[in-house]
Amino acid sequence: MATDEIQSWAYDEPIRSPFALPRGALGRLAGRLMLWLNDPGELVTLIGKQGSVLEVGCGPGGLLRHIDADRVCGIDPSPDMLQLAARHNRGRDIDLRLGTAADTGHPDRSFDVVVSVNNVAMWPDLEAGVRELRRVTRPRGRLLIAWHSATGSSPIARKNSLAEEKLARIAQALGEPTRRHELRNLTVFERRCPG
Numbered sequence: 001m002a003t004d005e006i007q008s009w010a011y012d013e014p015i016r017s018p019f020a021l022p023r024g025a026l027g028r029l030a031g032r033l034m035l036w037l038n039d040p041g042e043l044v045t046l047i048g049k050q051g052s053v054l055e056v057g058c059g060p061g062g063l064l065r066h067i068d069a070d071r072v073c074g075i076d077p078s079p080d081m082l083q084l085a086a087r088h089n090r091g092r093d094i095d096l097r098l099g100t101a102a103d104t105g106h107p108d109r110s111f112d113v114v115v116s117v118n119n120v121a122m123w124p125d126l127e128a129g130v131r132e133l134r135r136v137t138r139p140r141g142r143l144l145i146a147w148h149s150a151t152g153s154s155p156i157a158r159k160n161s162l163a164e165e166k167l168a169r170i171a172q173a174l175g176e177p178t179r180r181h182e183l184r185n186l187t188v189f190e191r192r193c194p195g
C-alpha cells in the first residue's frame with residue numbers, strides 16, 4: 001500500500017507514515033486509531049467556549065466533535081480524513097474543507113481561535129504555516145499549536161516528541177508573547193494576536 005512522502009521543516013529525512021498524510025485503507029485505519037487514542041479533554045478546556053474555531057489538520061475530527069463554538073471549521077489535505085471527520089461529526093453543523101497550514105482557503109481575520117494538533121511537524125514550511133494561521137485569526141484571537149509531549153503519559157506521545165530546539169523554533173515563529181502549556185500528552189504553544 002502506498003504511503004505519501006512528506007518533506008518537513010522538523011526532520012532531516014522525509015516522513016513516510018500513514019499518520020502524516022493518511023490516505024487509502026491504511027490511512028483510514030490510522031484515522032480510526034487517532035480517534036481511539038487521542039483524548040481531546042484538556043485541549044477543549046484550553047480552547048473554551050468560542051464564537052468561531054478553525055482546526056488545521058483536523059484529521060478524523062476527534063477534537064472538532066468536542067469544540068463548543070457557534071462556527072466550527074476544519075481543514076485537512078487528506079480527503080479520506082475529511083470523510084472520516086464528517087462521519088464522526090454527523091449531525092453537527094461543521095464546515096470541512098481541503099486545505100493545508102500554508103493555505104487554509106479562509107479569508108483574513110475569520111476565527112477567534114485557530115488550533116493545530118499533532119501536525120505542525122508535518123508542515124513543509126513552519127514560518128509559512130504560522131503566517132497563514134495568524135492571517136486567519138481575528139485581532140485578540142488566539143493561535144494554539146500543539147504537539148506530542150516528551151513528558152506525556154502516553155508512550156506514543158513520548159516517542160513522537162520533538163527536541164527542545166525544534167519546540168523553540170515553533171515558539172519563535174509564533175513570536176512574543178507566546179505561552180507554553182504542558183498538558184498530559186501535548187505541549188501547547190499559545191499566542192494571542194495583537195488587537
Ligand SMILES: C[S@@+](CC[C@H](N)C(=O)[O-])C[C@H]1O[C@@H](n2cnc3c(N)ncnc32)[C@H](O)[C@@H]1O
Nearest residue numbers: 020021034057058059078100101117119122123
Ligand atoms: C497525526 S494526524 C493528526 C490529526 C488530528 N489533528 C488529531 O490529533 O487526531 C496529522 C494530520 O495532519 C494532516 N496534515 C499533513 N500535512 C499537513 C499540512 N501541511 N497542513 C495541515 N495538515 C496537514 C494530515 O492529513 C493528518 O490528518
